[in-house]
Amino acid sequence: MRKEAPYIDPGKVEISIKGLVKSFGEHGVLKGVDLDVKKGENVVVLGRSGSGKSVLIKIIAGLMFADRGEVDVLGRDISALTIRELDDLRLKMGFLFQGSALYDSMTLRENLEFPFVRSRKNIDRKTVDEAIRTVLSDVQLLDAIDQMPAELSGGQRKRAGIARTLMLQPEIMLYDEPTSGLDPITSVEIIHLINEVQKKRQTSSIIITHDLTCAKHTGDRIAVLVDGVFKRIGSFKEVFETNDPDIAGFYTYNFIQD
Numbered sequence: 283m284r285k286e287a288p289y290i291d292p293g294k295v296e297i298s299i300k301g302l303v304k305s306f307g308e309h310g311v312l313k314g315v316d317l318d319v320k321k322g323e324n325v326v327v328l329g330r331s332g333s334g335k336s337v338l339i340k341i342i343a344g345l346m347f348a349d350r351g352e353v354d355v356l357g358r359d360i361s362a363l364t365i366r367e368l369d370d371l372r373l374k375m376g377f378l379f380q381g382s383a384l385y386d387s388m389t390l391r392e393n394l395e396f397p398f399v400r401s402r403k404n405i406d407r408k409t410v411d412e413a414i415r416t417v418l419s420d421v422q423l424l425d426a427i428d429q430m431p432a433e434l435s436g437g438q439r440k441r442a443g444i445a446r447t448l449m450l451q452p453e454i455m456l457y458d459e460p461t462s463g464l465d466p467i468t469s470v471e472i473i474h475l476i477n478e479v480q481k482k483r484q485t486s487s488i489i490i491t492h493d494l495t496c497a498k499h500t501g502d503r504i505a506v507l508v509d510g511v512f513k514r515i516g517s518f519k520e521v522f523e524t525n526d527p528d529i530a531g532f533y534t535y536n537f538i539q540d
């Protein structure tokens with residue numbers, strides 16, 4: 283598996299996080315997280331269960347608020363936005379939840395149509411249909427357009443979830459365990475799709491995963507969350523060139539495809 287070198291704009295930071303702190307009662311989860319994600323870059327976040335990865339992306343998406351620190355997304359300080367401004371900013375972010383968050387009672391077409399029509403006023407039928415067909419063909423699900431989510435396989439559901447976020451042409455993608463529960467072959471298909479999205483749409487992404495094959499092949503940089511801070515950030519190779527047991531443990535206990 284080989285990823286083509288993406289075009290990353292080093293001068294354009296799309297997500298900037300400084301000194302982020304988040305606790306739940308006495309339980310400190312994030313204790314001073316710093317991270318920059320550049321335009322066109324995929325950053326993978328690794329960390330043990332409960333280390334705060336989902337909390338981090340929920341804060342970036344404005345679904346949860348930090349106790350301290352700065353989070354700028356597409357040049358906006360999210361803590362300073364009104365609810366309306368936050369809603370507008372969220373339209374530029376695609377969020378792939380673990381369960382793909384499809385509506386079970388709607389067909390695939392309706393699942394894609396619903397957020398699209400809601401976010402664009404006075405849009406005509408032909409434009410809607412064209413947008414749905416383009417996105418479904420990008421994720422190779424056009425044949426499943428009239429199927430219900432329950433009729434789709436796990437991999438198809440992940441692709442449908444990605445398709446739904448792509449309808450709004452996001453500038454940022456937040457993937458929460460995109461390959462979890464998938465067999466290795468289907469995982470590789472999702473890995474390719476994540477890289478296709480990055481290449482074709484120049485998105486800046488954060489990818490949370492426990493799957494080191496996914497980390498290795500999607501991440502331009504890997505950030506490892508340990509005890510509430512990023513203990514190591516760099517390329518896959520750089521990050522794992524260490525004997526630090528907090529980091530090396532991920533590598534030792536993972537099956538990684540080349």
Ligand SMILES: Nc1ncnc2c1ncn2[C@@H]1O[C@H](COP(=O)(O)OP(=O)(O)OP(=O)(O)O)[C@@H](O)[C@H]1O
Binds near residue numbers: 329332333338
């Ligand atoms: N709304 C909440 N209220 C209280 N505690 C919370 C809340 N959300 C998360 N936590 C706690 O924050 C910690 C980090 O949770 P988080 O879901 O971010 O972990 P994670 O790294 O994504 O784990 P996993 O890999 O298992 O998904 C956990 O201890 C969790 O119990």
